[in-house]
Amino acid sequence: MNKSNQRTNDTKDVLIELVAIAFLATGGIFVKFSSLPPINTGFYRVLLAFPFLFPLAYKYLYQLTKKDITILCLAGIFLAGDIALWNLSFSYTSVANANLLTNLTPFTVIPISYFLFKEKISPSFLVGAGITVIGVFILLGGKNNPSPSNYFGDLLAFCASIFYAGFLLITYRLRDRYQSSVIMFVSGFGSLLALGATAAVIEGLQAPKEWMDLFPLLGLAICLQVIGHNLLAHCQGKINVNLSTIVCLCQPVIASIYAFLIFSENLSLKEIAGIIIVMMGVYSVKSQYQKKTKKLAKEPS
Structure with a gap:
């Protein structure tokens, strides 16, 4: 095993990923406030992020090979699929359901990473993930009453999770060689092309009409594209992909806390129980990976 590329799964890196998730959890708020259609909103989210990402990435762009540029643009197309479907899902289902279903990436990532990256799945990992x-599900079950009108939105959000899993799997090994800002900057060109073409066909490309229309778009660009996904890409070089996707399941928990703090929505006992169980599960998975990493570190090279 290449120790230089070994992911240590340290507590500080898990906490950094939780910060990333906290920023990503604001996405539903900004999408709801946007005056533009969902796919156009996603297009401007990526476009407005470029000026912020370029100063972070430009020093390292010379390291890119043509092959890696192509791979990153492909990853960007997968991220565009996630953005478009996730934004669309808010028109049909609740923010909570969209946050849950779009973060079910472990069901895609874990089986595929087993074959691609030879990352073994231990029984203790499965217990923690379960x-x-x-x-x-306990958390969201305390707040939402599913109805037939939600099913289409739920399906869109779940399909978004598959596209996002594709983005994570494509960029996972590239994070060994490139800064997270480089990954987000270059993949953004693939996202912009895909979102622009899709928006033009489905909604027609639109522009913000007033200055106030820019604020939700800037919020998405800064909180999600520049900070959230950038920090998440950074953590890909520090945390195993399976653990990373499990930590992402905290996003619905954080979204519920936002609702409590910002909108004064009371948390039921069932929701509080769900939050505690989620944290226990993430801690269990994280502990299992850290024990494995320490064991590998003690083995002779």
Whole structure:
């Protein structure tokens, strides 16, 4: 095993990913406030992020090979699929359901990473992952009453999770060689092309009409594209992909906390129980990976 590329799964890196998730959890708020259609909103989210990402990435762009540029643009197309479907899902289902279903990436990432990256799935990992998923469903079950009108939006959000899993899997190994800002900057060109073409066909490309229309778009660009996804890409070089996707399941938990703090929505006992169970599951998975990493570190080269 190449120790230089070994992911240590340190507590500080898990906490950094939680910060990233906290920024990503604001996405539903900004999408709801946007005056533009969902796919156009996603297009401007990526476009407005470029001026912020370029100063972080330009020093390292010379390191890119043509092959890696192509791969990153492909990853950007997958991220565009996630953005478009996630934004669309808010028109049909609740913010909570969209946050849950779009973060079910472990069900795609874990099996594929087993074959691609030879990352073994231990019984203790499955137990921790199961606890986390149960906690998320308990949390959301305390707030939402599913109806037939939600099913289409739920399907869109779940399909978004598959596209996002594709983005994570494509960029996972590239994070060994490139800064997270480089990954987000270059993949943004693939996202911009895909979102622009899709918006032109489905909604027609539109522009913000007033200055106030820019604020939700800037919020999406800064909080999600520049900070959230950039920090998440940074953590890909520090945390195993399976653990990373499990930590992402905290996003619905954080979204519920936002609702409590910002909109004074009371948390039921069922929701509080769900939050506690999710944290227990994430801690269980994280502990299992850290024990594995320490064991590998003690082995002779």
